[in-house]
Amino acid sequence: MPTIAELHQRTLELLQRPPNDLPVELTAEEAGVAAAPGLEALGAAEAADFQHFLPSHLEHAMALVARFMELANQRPGDDGLAAVLEAAARAAERESMELVRYALMVFITHHPEGRRLPIPPLDRRVPAWVVPSRGEVAARGLEALGALGDEALLDYFREDTAINDHHGKWHVVYPAAGVPDADDPWGPNVTKDRQGELFWYMHQQMLARYDTERRAFGLDRVAPLEDYRAPIPEGYDANLENFSHRRPDELLRDVRLNQSTVYAVDDHEERRDRHVRAAEEGFYRLNGHRPALTPDLLGSTLEANAGSAEGGSWGSPFSPYGNHHNFGHVLLASLADPDGPFPNRPGVMNSTLTAVRDPVFWRWHRHVDDLFFLWQERLPANEFEAGAPPVRVRDSDLILCLARDVPGSGEDGFDGPAFAAATFGGDRWDEDPAASGVTTDELLTTVREEEIELPGGETFRKPYLDHEEFAYVLRLENRSDAEQRVTVRVFLAAAEHAEDRRSWIEMDKFAERLDPGERRAVYRPARHSSVARKPARRPHEPRPVLEPGQVDRNYCDCGWPYHLLLPRGTEDGMPFRLLVMLTDWEQDLVGAERKCGSMSFCGARDADYPDSKPMGYPFDRAFTGRGVAETAAALDNWAARELTIRHLGAAPDGGGDGDGDGGGG
Numbered sequence: 197m198p199t200i201a202e203l204h205q206r207t208l209e210l211l212q213r214p215p216n217d218l219p220v221e222l223t224a225e226e227a228g229v230a231a232a233p234g235l236e237a238l239g240a241a242e243a244a245d246f247q248h249f250l251p252s253h254l255e256h257a258m259a260l261v262a263r264f265m266e267l268a269n270q271r272p273g274d275d276g277l278a279a280v281l282e283a284a285a286r287a288a289e290r291e292s293m294e295l296v297r298y299a300l301m302v303f304i305t306h307h308p309e310g311r312r313l314p315i316p317p318l319d320r321r322v323p324a325w326v327v328p329s330r331g332e333v334a335a336r337g338l339e340a341l342g343a344l345g346d347e348a349l350l351d352y353f354r355e356d357t358a359i360n361d362h363h364g365k366w367h368v369v370y371p372a373a374g375v376p377d378a379d380d381p382w383g384p385n386v387t388k389d390r391q392g393e394l395f396w397y398m399h400q401q402m403l404a405r406y407d408t409e410r411r412a413f414g415l416d417r418v419a420p421l422e423d424y425r426a427p428i429p430e431g432y433d434a435n436l437e438n439f440s441h442r443r444p445d446e447l448l449r450d451v452r453l454n455q456s457t458v459y460a461v462d463d464h465e466e467r468r469d470r471h472v473r474a475a476e477e478g479f480y481r482l483n484g485h486r487p488a489l490t491p492d493l494l495g496s497t498l499e500a501n502a503g504s505a506e507g508g509s510w511g512s513p514f515s516p517y518g519n520h521h522n523f524g525h526v527l528l529a530s531l532a533d534p535d536g537p538f539p540n541r542p543g544v545m546n547s548t549l550t551a552v553r554d555p556v557f558w559r560w561h562r563h564v565d566d567l568f569f570l571w572q573e574r575l576p577a578n579e580f581e582a583g584a585p586p587v588r589v590r591d592s593d594l595i596l597c598l599a600r601d602v603p604g605s606g607e608d609g610f611d612g613p614a615f616a617a618a619t620f621g622g623d624r625w626d627e628d629p630a631a632s633g634v635t636t637d638e639l640l641t642t643v644r645e646e647e648i649e650l651p652g653g654e655t656f657r658k659p660y661l662d663h664e665e666f667a668y669v670l671r672l673e674n675r676s677d678a679e680q681r682v683t684v685r686v687f688l689a690a691a692e693h694a695e696d697r698r699s700w701i702e703m704d705k706f707a708e709r710l711d712p713g714e715r716r717a718v719y720r721p722a723r724h725s726s727v728a729r730k731p732a733r734r735p736h737e738p739r740p741v742l743e744p745g746q747v748d749r750n751y752c753d754c755g756w757p758y759h760l761l762l763p764r765g766t767e768d769g770m771p772f773r774l775l776v777m778l779t780d781w782e783q784d785l786v787g788a789e790r791k792c793g794s795m796s797f798c799g800a801r802d803a804d805y806p807d808s809k810p811m812g813y814p815f816d817r818a819f820t821g822r823g824v825a826e827t828a829a830a831l832d833n834w835a836a837r838e839l840t841i842r843h844l845g846a847a848p849d850g851g852g853d854g855d856g857d858g859g860g861g
Contacts, residue, residue: 198278200312204744206281207313211300211321215438216293220246220253246295248548249525251511254373258385260287260299265381268309276309301368307378314742318361318549319648324437325550326357326648328658347430347555349413355553356660358757364549366398369754369798372522374502387503389804392496396568397811398797399561404701406558408763411690412770420563424448424461430555434544441536442543451530459513464527467518471498475571480505482516489571491810498564524560525551577820580831585780586676587710588832593671594774595620595629596839598636598664612719616669621717638840640664641764642847646735662734663762668720670776674710681709681781691771695823697815702727702796707781722761726795729755755794765841772841777814778833784808
């Protein structure tokens, strides 16, 4: 019987196999109308590569996952895992390695026994897919990108290794086809709690962050790709193995799904228009039924996923509402440059691991987000006064500290709550926090380099955005004679766009308990952020050790890269607004803080999404009557302040700035 250490090593070797040229072996049932083993612009054999956004390919992958789960259930323990790995290796000999890799990762993430196997990060799984699109960038740094065109200014963000790993891993945790039930693998696939809503919210937050990066360079927010007949001015030279380029000013064109079926741009327009009508009316029109839109149903139907309003027809692009988001990826991936490398392959929009690199990804998702926004704008405004907890936070209670200015921060035994209480609580409650000498009005970002090793031992260096370590101190006052539990919600937006609710970036969300009448200075290191993957780390810091048999490590890998928690800012200092809102934990039922995974972006393993409020709250609906600033000024449980984010350019070689992780709040 193999040991868990041997199975661990066998898994790493299998997941790190290079891509092959084998097709996806669709069964006759899978190869129905919704199947798309080839695209009209692509050669028949080459186009059979695994395509993450084709429902037929996803369902085929889930069938393989079900087989893995069945094997693991038949022989619980290490023997079952060995059988799974043997089956995966056999599958990789006859069909697409990328499909097998995806299916094995889904099994590892979602099966109780599979959780004991490792998933290496993207730059270890497929290092050839994280190479910068322009080789000279690594040597010249981010600022050299200015000579390469406006969109290239953001290459460092779109091509960040961890962002692409995040997007790919999210789609492993939340497959559109649903996941086989570990107890009944061949029964119906199941979607996770509020999966459609989270599909929208996670991508909306990516857009909010990307827009903020663009504004630091003086660029407008991302324009939606809503006119399917207009040329797409942005091209993208991927310079990645097995992916085609896309030329500037391309037009969307029809694609052939199989020998007898073509999916036309007309078809896509028709379904777009039906989604617009549904968003405006607030309900779908399906066979005489009119199901009302909810955040989850709208997100599931727009994506589309197995929770769609169309039920078992979710995968068909020809159903009334189609497969709108996914087939947008399919149409865009088919725009291969016939004169570039790999002209018979799809573009990077084909894969969840590479799509984020292309500027058109952001334009397509802005269009999808606009459909969600159209519906949200028609909802009644939130009533923030109703149910507000009797806990006060003042504008002056939002305090920022750089870790390097906090004595002992980052050292073993540092007590963050004790530091906050001694420095900003007690007799100092009403003092100006700046009098302490350890606060800051300016957060700092910089550029570092990571080193990535390619197969064969060759290495290359790649720039990435980073920030100096910081922490919040928040002073909260319970103004009642009863214990209060509150949810602390922290957001950030560029000051110039702070009245645009879509510009607010979620920075953190956590629970606090206060005794009757208590005043508490809460110390919250940025590394504890609820949006960041765990453990929070930067690329230049040591990687977590993948111990054989360690459970839940793979779920922890879901979340936003910690080194990109802060927007870039500008060299002269870019003004931002920080906002904190307190809500009633008893109403929110936010679960206890977990040290694994991004609660905000990835939910909680084996549990419902740990916040009953709509995702994006309080920015999930229009502010009517008064705007964001007036609302914050009027309510005791809201506070806001100004700050600056300044970009320092390249950091000195090597070294970090301390982790600042000295206790929680």
